[in-house]
Amino acid sequence: MARYRKRPVEVDAVRYDGTNRDEVDAFMGQAGKVEETKLPGPGRGLHDGIVIHTLEGDMTASPGDWIIRGVQGEHYPCKPDIFAATYEEA
Template sequence: MARYRKKPVEVDAVHYDGTNRDEVAAFMGQTGKVEETKVPGPGRGLHDGIVIHTLEGDMTASVGDWIIRGLQGEYYPCKPGIFAAIYEEA
């Protein structure tokens, strides 16, 4: 079995803090549409979130998630712990 290492790649991203839906929409530009929604969160009840349209279909992002623009112009949400483990500021 061979081992593989992820190539170093720089991506653009914006941190969704629950108050910056317009910033996320501007970041995504013409290719993305951002809608407010409620998502299940820790504990009980629903919390603020957004729906973003991706190549794989609609995905939800919770407050604290990062929205990433990939190498081919695609967008996707990423949980903060995963983002911190994979990316560092360039």
């Protein structure tokens, strides 16, 4: 079995904080569309979120998630713990 290492790549990203939908919209530009939604929260109730249209289909982002622009200009959400384990500021 061969082992492989992920190539180093820099990405652009913005953190969604629940109040900056316009900033996320501007970040995605013409390449993406953001829609507001309600997501189940911890316990009971709903919290604000956004829907990101990705190459793999619609994905939701909660406050605290990062929105990443990939190497082909695609956008997708990333949970904060995965983002911290995968990326560092360039």
